[in-house]
Amino acid sequence: MVKDDPPEAVPELPDDELIARSQRDDVEAYNELIRRYHGKVYALVYNMTSNREDAEDLVQEIFFKAFRSLKRFKGNSSFFTWIYRISVNRTINFIKKRKKRTGISLDDVDVGIERDPAFVELSSRESPFRDCTITELQEKLNKALSRLSEKHRTVVVLHDIQGLQHDEIARVLKVSSGTVRSRLHYARRALQVDLAEYAP
Amino acid sequence: MNDEELKRSCLEHAGEDPSPEQAEYLARHPEVRAEVEDLAWMGRLMSLKRYEMPDPAMRAECQARVRQRIEDGQHRRWWLRLEDALTFHPAPVWAAALALLLVAGGLWYHLDHEEGLTTLAESRPEVAEEVSTQEVVLVQIDSEELDEVLLADVAESAVDPLPVVLIQVASNVQPTRPSGLQYGPGRSMPVSFGY
Numbered sequence: 495m496v497k498d499d500p501p502e503a504v505p506e507l508p509d510d511e512l513i514a515r516s517q518r519d520d521v522e523a524y525n526e527l528i529r530r531y532h533g534k535v536y537a538l539v540y541n542m543t544s545n546r547e548d549a550e551d552l553v554q555e556i557f558f559k560a561f562r563s564l565k566r567f568k569g570n571s572s573f574f575t576w577i578y579r580i581s582v583n584r585t586i587n588f589i590k591k592r593k594k595r596t597g598i599s600l601d602d603v604d605v606g607i608e609r610d611p612a613f614v615e616l617s618s619r620e621s622p623f624r625d626c627t628i629t630e631l632q633e634k635l636n637k638a639l640s641r642l643s644e645k646h647r648t649v650v651v652l653h654d655i656q657g658l659q660h661d662e663i664a665r666v667l668k669v670s671s672g673t674v675r676s677r678l679h680y681a682r683r684a685l686q687v688d689l690a691e692y693a694p
Numbered sequence: 695m696n697d698e699e700l701k702r703s704c705l706e707h708a709g710e711d712p713s714p715e716q717a718e719y720l721a722r723h724p725e726v727r728a729e730v731e732d733l734a735w736m737g738r739l740m741s742l743k744r745y746e747m748p749d750p751a752m753r754a755e756c757q758a759r760v761r762q763r764i765e766d767g768q769h770r771r772w773w774l775r776l777e778d779a780l781t782f783h784p785a786p787v788w789a790a791a792l793a794l795l796l797v798a799g800g801l802w803y804h805l806d807h808e809e810g811l812t813t814l815a816e817s818r819p820e821v822a823e824e825v826s827t828q829e830v831v832l833v834q835i836d837s838e839e840l841d842e843v844l845l846a847d848v849a850e851s852a853v854d855p856l857p858v859v860l861i862q863v864a865s866n867v868q869p870t871r872p873s874g875l876q877y878g879p880g881r882s883m884p885v886s887f888g889y
Contacts, residue, residue, distance in 0.1 A: 521764055525757050532753045541743060550752060557760045562767070600746060607745035612738040635743055654740040675706040682708070682736040694735050 505529075509573045517565050524564075528557050531574065534656065535581050541651040542585045542644075544636040545599045552588055556581050571665060578652075578666045586644045598636055603628050616692065631692075638688035646681035653678055701726050708733035 504512065504526045515523035535556060540549035560580050567576055607613050607628060616631075639647055652658045652666065653674070660671045660678075667674070686693065695703065700719040704712065708730045712720060720727040 519768070521761055524764070525761060528757050528760060529753065532756055533748075536748055536752065536756075537744070540746070540748065546748065549748075550756070554756050554759050554763075557756065558763045558767075561760070561764055601748050602746070604745040604747045607742060610742060610745070612742055616739075631742070632746065635740060639740070639743070650740055654737045655743045657741075657744075672706075678737075679706045679708070679733065682733045685736045685740065686732060689736065689739060692739055693732060 510569070513564065513567065513569070513573055516561065517567070524561055527573065531577055532557075534574075535577060537656060538578065538581050538651060539585050540601065541639065541655050542582075542647060543589065544640045545597055546601050547599055548588070548592070552585060553581075556584050559584070575662070575665050579668070582648055582666060586648070589644055598633070598640070600632055600636060603632055634689065634692075638685050641688060642681055642684055646677055646684065649674055649677045650681045650685070704730050705733060709737045 504515075504522050507515075507523070507526070509527070509530070512523045512527050516527060532553065536549060536553050539552045539556070540546060543549050543552065556577070560577055563580070567573070571579075639650065642650065648667065649663060652663045653660070658666070660674045663674045664671045695715070697719070700716065701723070704716050704720055704726055707713075707716065720730065
């Protein structure tokens with residue numbers, strides 16, 4: 495149900511206020527929360543699934559289910575941590591169910607990649623990568639990522655791709671920072687096997 | 695930290711600025727430094743995935759669909775909402791449902807076995823059928839009170855018309871019922887009858 499207020503423009507409001515309004519079934523306020531977090535949640539789910547159609551459906555499901563659970567959100571963590579936790583759990587459940595159906599369907603790569611220092615370094619090397627296109631690199635990275643276990647893939651996505659700090663990841667996953675570091679270490683070791691041709 | 699712990703610490707902090715202790719260890723162990731650099735490179739390589747961009751219209755579509763589902767959901771029937779709850783937070787809801795079931799089961803058991811009585815339909819189906827159209831007063835007594843009740847002169851009763859009185863005798867293996875007669879109206883059915 496859409497409320498008659500708000501007297502204050504919704505985009506100006508802090509997350510706490512938007513959450514409180516959403517908890518009172520204010521769809522406009524929740525719409526603004528989706529606007530703020532859609533990109534991050536989509537990137538998380540997309541990188542976990544390596545499939546844009548699955549990611550699109552899952553993100554809708556996550557935001558819808560989160561709205562239904564929002565009344566139970568007590569503010570003990572930030573909305574960001576809470577929605578990320580829901581997203582990770584939901585996505586891992588999804589991946590486990592679709593185990594036999596591993597189709598890869600990828601988003602387009604932004605041209606900004608060509609200016610990234612890591613990409614520039616790769617391009618300048620005497621390595622197989624010099625003849626490799628961006629699309630081929632994208633497919634290799636996604637295949638390597640999808641071969642990781644769910645918990646290892648999660649930390650790589652959150653840390654290396656999304657740039658979260660170890661303690662932020664620890665809060666999302668409800669584990670210690672040490673566990674996050676350990677998982678990241680093992681995940682990178684596993685990636686080294688699949689991406690040996692791109693090693694320095 | 696001993697050397698083994700320092701090595702592990704360096705590997706797990708790959709890609710971060712080393713602490714003075716780690717830096718000193720890495721200076722002494724170039725093979726570990728190379729390993730750390732390889733791991734850090736994997737992190738940088740994976741970070742290239744952040745250039746994969748979704749269709750710009752996707753967010754608006756997501757907002758519209760979620761909004762539609764929320765508004766539709768506010769008119770959904772209660773069992774569909776329960777289904778949603780079960781699929782999203784199965785553990786607490788199932789626990790609550792199980793607890794409710796146990797309470798209901800316990801209550802049913804308690805009532806059904808209260809005072810060791812059986813229903814008339816179960817114990818005397820032919821009588822139950824005969825009196826089904828008449829007002830019935832259920833009287834529950836202990837077995838030792840049975841003679842007293844059977845000898846009572848109901849013709850002197852001031853009640854008119856007389857109801858059908860059903861006497862149920864509690865089993866003597868269930869001694870929990872308080873002694874004495876209990877009369878309706880708690881267990882009577884309003885029906886017409888005539889003697």
